Amino acid sequence: MEVHCDVNESEIMDVAKTFIGKIYQKPPVRSSVKRRVRKREVYSIDVLEIDKRKVLMRISSEPGTYMRKICHDMGILLNCGAHMRELRRVRSGIFKEDTLVTLQQVSEALYLYRNCGEEEELRKILMPMEIAFCGVPKIIVDDETVNSISYGSPLMAPGIIAYQDFKKGDYVGLITWKGEGIAIGKAVIDSKQLGKKGEVVKTERVLMDKDIYPKAWKK
Template sequence: MSAPRARVVRRPVHGVLLLDKPLGLSSNNALQKAKWLLRAEKAGHTGTLDPLATGVLPLCFGAATKFSQLQLDADKTYEAVAVLGLRTRTGDAEGEVVERRPVGDITLERLEAVRRAFTGPIRQVPPMHSALKKDGKALYEYARAGEDVERAPRDVVIHELHIEPGAVSDEGQPTLRIRARVSKGTYIRTLGEDIGAALGCGAHLSALRRVATGHFEVGQCVTLEALEALPEAERAERLLPAESLLPGHERVTLADEDAGRFLAGMRRRGGWPDLPAVAVFASAPSTLLGTAHVRAGELIPGRLLSPIEIQQIRTQKP
């Protein structure tokens, strides 16, 4: 009989871990693994990546979870490989092939025309194999049951798009290398399928990697293997502070008395110009208190940290 697994003693952990999610692992499983390695009490991720996708997955711990929505709304940048001439049931390599078509001559001129057609505001029909819900049920649940339900098109924006010929696939098919910076809610699998349809041959994605989300880039990320290899005492050093989620916020620092009243939800008056997004800090020691906006000289509280969280963050700092 194997020995019982030791119970992990959780602790308050605050900050952002930039994870390079591995292939084959769901976003939630990656989150739970990182949460276990850090022995964190509270954690959440900032938007899912498919198990067959890799790359930037910001994980928020403790107080940082209060600002995770900002990363959900951020633009994302992806690199993908599209296999031409083969459509699959899921739009990626996981699904069975449902159609084979000849590819024909894919010239640079044709690729440029397709690139222009898919750059800017476009409409997408969400794929059946997605977590989007209809009548309280995820679309992939209908798909697994063999049902195809009607989906309303969604407006998204492809801010930047690069398409170029790639290497021949394992199936002997021509491929395209795609790099796209897109708005939230964009399905890259659908983009790959739509590009294939525009070329008249169909396509599916064989690889997908998120290389940036907002201002976070993959070069800043750590893998689960590297995190696990660190001594436990050093793992928390890979965390960025919660304020790293607030790059577009103006910084306002409050003295002790005003800081306490701000944390109680009270507006403060000062000589600030109108500002839509403010990160508010205590002065000594410098610690994030929360977010706010300024209107007519008043600092109006938004999402606030609790006094307990602030004390824990000050204790956590090296």
Template sequence: MKILVRDKSVKILKRTPKKSIEELREHSLVILNKPKGPYSRKATRFLLDIGIKKAGHAGTLDPITTGVLPVFLNRGNKISGILTISKKIYRANMHLHKEVPNTKIQKAVKKFTGKIEQLVPKKSAVKRQVRTREIYKSKIEKIKGRDVTLYVECEAGTYIRKLIHDIGEDLGVGANMDQLERIKSGPFFLKHAHSIKIINEAIKSKDEIKLRKVLLPLERAVEEMPKVWVDDGVLKPFSYGSPIYYNGILQLTDNIEFKDKVALFNTRNELIGIGISRGNSKELLTETEGTAIRNDINLTKIK
């Protein structure tokens, strides 16, 4: 992403100032390496049991699924939804019901790359209908007998279990998913994730080094989002629900499209909220009158 400067007269910090532990406790997130067994809600319940007032996970992982589960704490819970729409990466085991030549498996997997249609599973909480999803990349990592390890980069809302079922149908032998690991959600990989035990011990210990290892500032969650930096003069009106007008914009990234959700920052490079753009990057850079960004989520605390 390239930065486009609209107003050169105002200085913006290149790095967000280090937050105090109190600030991190108030609005931050932890990256849980979810174990096999519980649903997402139950897996994050321990945070409430050790004094966290609110904990909202970004997306739901079934009991069989392990891996990256971002969990937003306290006031940070307001933006937990932003990662539910982000790109995901999974590693899954596809168990074929009959032996199939490797070349045939490779051809079938290749078919399910790009735009695909999925009928929402019967057990899903959402309305059952056909939805279009995009598989950005899929490859076979290993084939051992009837077990195939798949690596899948996909659009949010893709059902990997259904993808595997459909590949099995295409092969004419049937297939089921018996293992699934999420290895990336938004900007977070497995290397950023911690076990329930590590997170639990860090928060209970009140040790600053341990806490800073697990409590991440909210700015980390929006690293892959389009961004807009605004003048500090708009912060108070924004905190009351006002939109951002064109003359309040200082700089922005070059990847903004109409109706995109954008991360909003002040001159200290601190996340102040999420907005919905009323134009693309070029329009936000050049227009002078009217509403530029609609107020969607406000994180400011201005009295």
């Protein structure tokens, strides 16, 4: 962040603390989402270094939090304005900076595979999509229910074989007996309320192609 005037370090530290916790944000004018006020949670803000008007911070927050908006709003509280000078994402969920590859590396790996039949470099880059399910509760779904979910249907209680504890509003990974990722959804009840009937998870992102598993439902 770059502050637009000379400010004491103690003021910057105090202002940064006020943004920890639940905050309200309206996305910037230049953004890819609708500009309406949203609530997001900032878990921590560490001020790592202050060099005159430049402030280096490490922020951990809920997905969808706008860093440049935080910088702008901090500038307002500092009474002189501020803007985001540079952004570097060091982690997203379970994925960390050291797991990233460049597009050049992808291009070279594809070239070796397509033209030389060498797949070693490509295997270093590609990861099963199920790795993204790490860190979220998972539900094992009956084989007869898989295909309906691949069409976007919600998960109903009779289709559940086993599950990890989850709460209402949690994102949940839906998987098969074999550990294949089917979809990501949002729980509409707590796992403690799970019964023999009713909707359990509302499907939000389908990952598995349709009709891979047998169709056990009627249109």
